[in-house]
Amino acid sequence: MRVGRWLPAAGALASVLALTAVPTPAEARAATGRCGDPARRPWCDKGLTPDRRTALLLPRMTADEKIAMLASDDPFGGPLGGFSEDAHADTNSGIERLGIPPLYMADGPAGVRQGKATALPAPIALAAGFDPNAARLYGGTVAWEARHRANDLVFGPTVDVLRTPRNGRTFEGFGEDPYLSATLGVPWIKGAQAQGVMTSVKHMAVYTQETDRLSLGMNVDQRTLREIYLPPFEAAVKDAGAATVMCGFGRLNGRWACQDDAALGKILRSEWGFTGFVPSDHTAAQDTAGAANGGLDMELPIGMKYNAFLLKLAVAQKKVTQATIDAHVRNILRTMFRFGVFDRQAYPNDLTRIDRAAGQSAARQVEEGGITLLKNDGVLPLKGPASIALIGRAAQQSPSGFGSAKVVPFTTVSAQDGITSRAGSGTKVTYNNGDDHRDAADAARGADVAIVFATDSQGEFFDKACLTLECGEPLRGDQDGLISEVAKANPNTIVVLNTGGPVLTPWAGQVKGIVEAWYPGQEAGTALARVLYGDVDPGGRLPVTFPVNENDAPTSGNPAQYPGLNKNTTFSEGVMIGYRHYDANGIAPRFPFGHGLSYTTFAYSGLVATSKAVQVTVTNTGQRTGIAVPQLYIGMPSPGVEVPQPPKQLKGYAKVTLGPGQSAKVTFPLTPRSFSYWNQAAKAWKVADGCYKVMVGASSRQISRSAALGACRRR
Incomplete structure (x- = not known):
């Protein structure tokens, strides 16, 4: 109890x-919280440091009590009961004898997965916002609700950098760029932990696909690891003070992720100074001694490897020392002390304390900020059409990914509801499910504007077989064909994509408008209608690249890279993932990384670049208030043929709202790390000699101003 x-x-x-x-x-x-009287239990003295309190408590624990702290011990979800949707994801019951409180945990990268909750837009939509303030709001909203569902720790955010757009969990992360992932993960964590809830950033160190995820061998060179996959975790630890770091599945360079001392010990703890604890993803622990010696502190969901029998046996056989077990317990206790878990009463499970209006507002704001206008031939914003034909099942739904990031919403506003409400009584809004293309075309033909809704299917456990809309969505039929038929019937056709990541758009030249609304969360319809009608400017920019063809995407056509051969995949592309891949190989994308249109236009001027900062002036040259997202890229010199550099790398971004004719001076701070590459021989970050190209623009392929730094030849 x-x-x-x-x-x-x-x-x-x-x-x-x-x-x-x-x-x-x-x-x-x-x-005195749940710990007890400091006179009787000196570790309950809140005036002592977490380290000192842990040092006082640890010797008072029995061997069995120590082992009990190293695993979730209640597969039935704690006091919320059973395998019901209302149960906690994991529970450690604590040690009542010593005043060690229980620890309750919840899934939460897209909202709390425990009963009903605010269904925020998918994290990929947050990434499209290019907005750290929105990330802080997102994390704070998740944690506030997790707290009031009696949780002490929430599993999130997911900062795995996207390697292949076929990844089933593309929607759950922040896209294909490590800098963007890092700079959104940090405020997410800070916003969450400010609510008194610990976070678990995941999944350390490399997690890039669902295919064979439990047993996949990943061969990644150190430069690629350091420059692409580790930066978001490094920032989470160094800049955000993440309470816990979750280890994932598979083997990195031969070592299981949850017993990889090279990553969890040498890098995470020794190099980055991490003092929190490392929980495993569910069932990721492989071997008792290997996990204990490799850096795993707490096994989830139960102690299959971390139990009294196996750990005592490992100690008896001298495969694991008692000091190693004590170190894991110390990490857990110190973290609980640091975040005040001992010093407060248990958080109540009380839905009435959840501010649903605030959650609703957050969901709408994040979605509006992430909706990305990919194409607009003058059809948007809507100018009061007399009739609108909505086509496609997603118009009546709020599509989302499945798995541990699936959230059951308190309420849902469908696109049909949102658009109908915003259009008002003077506009006729009709709906057709799109199952019959001829009927859909007829419905479109009779309307001033046709809006086709198309969606993909994404989630944990399975990768997408391909990037077409039909892959994984057989129940929705030929959506590409539907869009083409509707476009033939109505010249004012707009496509709204509800996808978790990039898809192919072979019909892009046939329609007047394309809007990427992602998996939009519970305020889908309200946010979409406000953007379509121009009540707000579309605030999103692509955190992922949309290819023209299937084989244009990274890792396509090379089974050794993806999905792997004999359950082994080689990251031979190195750092050339995402837009780096397209740039390095001269491949024109359909829609590039960073792309997103506004309802106004912007000009860039006055670029000034130094090694400490880049400054540029952004001016709204249009007739409407709009949102600009200036992006800073740096092209770095290659120190040798063995260290090829991509043509450009994102090193800064900003988000500014400007009225007609208004200007803003934007500054992008820089550090030596902004110009560094990982030198494998030196095992350190180094700045190469040579010429650095500084580029600022509206996307990775729309550079407006550039300058040079370093040893550059003048022509």
């Missing part, structure tokens, strides 16, 4: 204590 579960919130307790001359026993217990 969870002690003190239904006690008042901390603020209410403070008020009571301030007015009561002699505290009751219950109030005294509340004042």
Whole structure:
């Protein structure tokens, strides 16, 4: 039974204590949290450091109690009960004898997966916002709801850098660029942990596909590891102070992810200074001694490898030392002390304390900021058409990914509801499910504007077989064909994509408008309608590249790279993933990384570049207020043929709202790391001699201003 579960919130307790001359026993217990009386339990003294408190507590624990701390021990979800959707994801019951409180955990990269919750737009939509403030709002919203569902820790954010757009969990991450992933992950974590909930950034160190994920061998050179896949985790630890770092599946260069001392010990702890604890993804632990010696602190979902029998046997056989077990327990206790878990009452499971209006507002803001206008031949914003034909099942749904990031929403506003409400009584809005192309074309033909909704299917456990809309969506039929037929019937056809990542758009030249709305969350219809009608400017820019053809995408056509041969994949592309791949190989994308249109236009001027900062002036040259997302890229010199550099790398971005004729001076701070590459021989970051090209523009393929730094020849 969870002690003190239904006690008042901390603020209410403070008020009571301030007015009561002699505290009751219950109030005294509340004042000292769940730990107890410091006179009897010295580790309960809040005036001591987490390290000191841990040092006092650890020797008081028995061998069995220590082992009990190293795994989730309640597969039935804790006091919320059973395998119901209302249960916690994981629970460690703590040690009541010593005042060690239970630890309750929830899935949460896209919202709390525990009963109903605010269904935020998919993290890929947040990434499209290019907005750290939105990331802080997102993390704070998730954590606030996790807290009021009685959780101490939330599994999120997911910062795995996208290697292949076929990845089934593309929607769950922040796209194909490590800098973007890092700079969104940090405020997400800070926003969440400011709510008093610990985060678990995932999945350390490399996790790029669902195919064979449990057993996949990944061969990655150190430069690629350091420059592409590790930066978001490094930033999460160094800049955000993430409480925990979750290890994932598969083998990195021969070592299982959850027992890889090279990553979890040498890099994470020794090099980055991480002092939190490392939980495993569910069932990712492979071997008792290997995990204990390799850096895993807590096994999830239960102690299959971390249990009393196997750990005591490993100690008896001298495969694991007692000091190693103590170190893992120390990491867990120190983190719980650091985040005040001992010093407060248990968070209540109380849905009435969740501010649903605030969650609704956050979901709408994030979606509006991430909706990306890919094409507009003058059809948008809508100018009060007399009739609108909505076509496609997604118009009545709110598509989402499946798996551990699946959220059951409190409420949902469909696109049909949102557009109908915004259009008003003077506009006739009709709906056709699109199953019959002829019927859909007829419906479109009779309307001023036709909006076709198309979606893909994405989620945990399975990769996409291909990048067409039909792959993985047989129940929706030939969506590409549907779009073409509707476009023939109505010259004012707009396509709204509800996808978790890049898809092929062979009909792009046939339609007047293309809007990428991602998996839009519970405020799908409200946000989309506001963007379509121009109440707000479309704020999104692509965090992923959309290819023209299937084989244009990274890792396409090379089975050794993806999906792998004999359950082994070689990252022979090195750092050339995402837009780097397209640039390095001279491949024209359909829509490039960073692309996204506004309802106004912008000009860039006054570029000034130094090694410490780049400054540029952005001016709204149109007639409407709009959102600009200037992006800074740097082209770095190759120190040798063995270290090829991509033509450009994202090193900064900003998001500014400007009225007609208004200008803003944008500054992108730079550090030596901005110009560094990983030198494998030196095992260190180095700045190469040579000429650095500084580029600023609206996307990776729309560079407006450039300058040179370093040793550059003048022509």
